[in-house]
Amino acid sequence: MTRAAIFGAGSWGTAFAQILADAGAERVVLWARRPEIADGIRDRRRNPDYLPEIELDPVVTATTDPAEAAAGADLVVLAVPSQTVRANLAEWGGHLPTDVPVVSLMKGIELGTGLRMSQVVEDGGVAAERIVVVTGPNLSREIAARQPAASVVAGADHAAADRVAAACMTPYFRPYTQTDVVGAELGGAVKNVIALAVGMAEGLGYGDNTKSSLITRGLAETARLGQALGADPATLMGLAGVGDLIATCMSPLSRNHRVGVALGQGQSIEQVLAVPHQTAEGVKSCRSVVELGASQDVEMPICQGVTAVVAGQITPERLTGELMTRARKHERH
Numbered sequence: 303m304t305r306a307a308i309f310g311a312g313s314w315g316t317a318f319a320q321i322l323a324d325a326g327a328e329r330v331v332l333w334a335r336r337p338e339i340a341d342g343i344r345d346r347r348r349n350p351d352y353l354p355e356i357e358l359d360p361v362v363t364a365t366t367d368p369a370e371a372a373a374g375a376d377l378v379v380l381a382v383p384s385q386t387v388r389a390n391l392a393e394w395g396g397h398l399p400t401d402v403p404v405v406s407l408m409k410g411i412e413l414g415t416g417l418r419m420s421q422v423v424e425d426g427g428v429a430a431e432r433i434v435v436v437t438g439p440n441l442s443r444e445i446a447a448r449q450p451a452a453s454v455v456a457g458a459d460h461a462a463a464d465r466v467a468a469a470c471m472t473p474y475f476r477p478y479t480q481t482d483v484v485g486a487e488l489g490g491a492v493k494n495v496i497a498l499a500v501g502m503a504e505g506l507g508y509g510d511n512t513k514s515s516l517i518t519r520g521l522a523e524t525a526r527l528g529q530a531l532g533a534d535p536a537t538l539m540g541l542a543g544v545g546d547l548i549a550t551c552m553s554p555l556s557r558n559h560r561v562g563v564a565l566g567q568g569q570s571i572e573q574v575l576a577v578p579h580q581t582a583e584g585v586k587s588c589r590s591v592v593e594l595g596a597s598q599d600v601e602m603p604i605c606q607g608v609t610a611v612v613a614g615q616i617t618p619e620r621l622t623g624e625l626m627t628r629a630r631k632h633e634r635h
């Protein structure tokens with residue numbers, strides 16, 4: 303029976319705690335940054351700020367002490383924002399067990415280094431064969447409501463991925479194992495940027511043809527980047543690619559989609575981010591995705607345009623015009 307430590311008690315960390323508990327975990331300890339979050343989970347079995355509608359199973363508890371969270375864990379899960387995980391690992395690293403799988407739930411590319419999250423975790427001192435990525439069309443609020451969803455559990459070591467998949471399989475959460483970590487992570491990172499673009503289109507008042515065109519051409523950008531970085535194209539046609547792209551681009555529950563809608567409606571990025579909201583990874587990862595693409599000579603016009611809108615350099619209307627008037631070309635190029 304699993305004894306898990308989940309670092310990060312936000313939406314996905316909390317929903318994943320419920321998954322592990324429903325899958326039969328003996329104990330799940332959430333590490334929370336803020337004492338009031340840990341108190342709510344420990345004393346009232348509810349996270350007061352993230353998915354407060356879930357009554358957490360009694361096996362779920364919480365602490366603000368990383369050593370206490372990690373003690374005795376046979377599975378470590380990381381569920382913090384992509385851009386903070388390097389600093390977080392530097393702070394907690396000494397407390398983490400050295401011989402258990404470490405699961406990354408993050409979907410992003412690190413700014414400045416262009417590294418995928420598993421690479422950042424590896425830099426933090428975790429051996430590659432212990433790192434497992436869980437990704438796919440998994441909007442936390444739907445998972446919290448125990449609505450059926452499938453997911454990808456990818457690890458360079460299939461045995462580690464299989465161990466994690468066994469620990470998180472429930473009647474509403476169906477994990478498929480994978481060894482293509484590169485494809486799984488790229489699918490999860492780039493779809494957030496495409497969801498910003500689709501949200502902008504919605505905010506501008508455009509309908510489903512526009513959104514479908516952006517999703518499909520966004521997939522083409524992801525596939526080009528994946529090919530350059532050695533991903534298996536089949537991974538991007540699966541849950542971690544097409545699956546997550548559809549869920550994130552189309553759902554009003556997606557934070558990336560919602561930020562895109564607000565930008566499309568004419569708000570500035572400062573106005574959008576001034577409203578307290580949860581992590582919309584694409585806002586930061588758009589730039590790192592574009593830089594990663596440039597480092598590989600991969601053309602990513604939608605991601606480039608989103609990055610320019612987020613930087614305040616162009617409006618969503620102008621992005622539409624620029625994308626629609628690019629030189630004609632073969633669909634596969």
Ligand SMILES: NC(=O)c1ccc[n+]([C@@H]2O[C@H](COP(=O)([O-])OP(=O)(O)OC[C@H]3O[C@@H](n4cnc5c(N)ncnc54)[C@H](O)[C@@H]3O)[C@@H](O)[C@H]2O)c1
Nearest residue numbers: 311312313314315381382386407408409440441442580581
């Ligand atoms: N929410 C989802 O539906 C979902 C699904 C799949 C993957 N993800 C990915 O999981 C990751 C976490 O997302 P989330 O939805 O839980 O985000 P969230 O915004 O709901 O929660 C983030 C958590 O990290 C904490 N945090 C913020 N800054 C921190 C810092 N500097 N140090 C330590 N902790 C910090 C917050 O307090 C919060 O507990 C993201 O990469 C996201 O893309 C989210």
Ligand SMILES: O=P(O)(O)OC[C@H](O)CO
Nearest residue numbers: 438439440441556557558
């Ligand atoms: O709310 P978002 O935009 O971070 O999307 C959540 C998940 O990644 C969907 O799979």
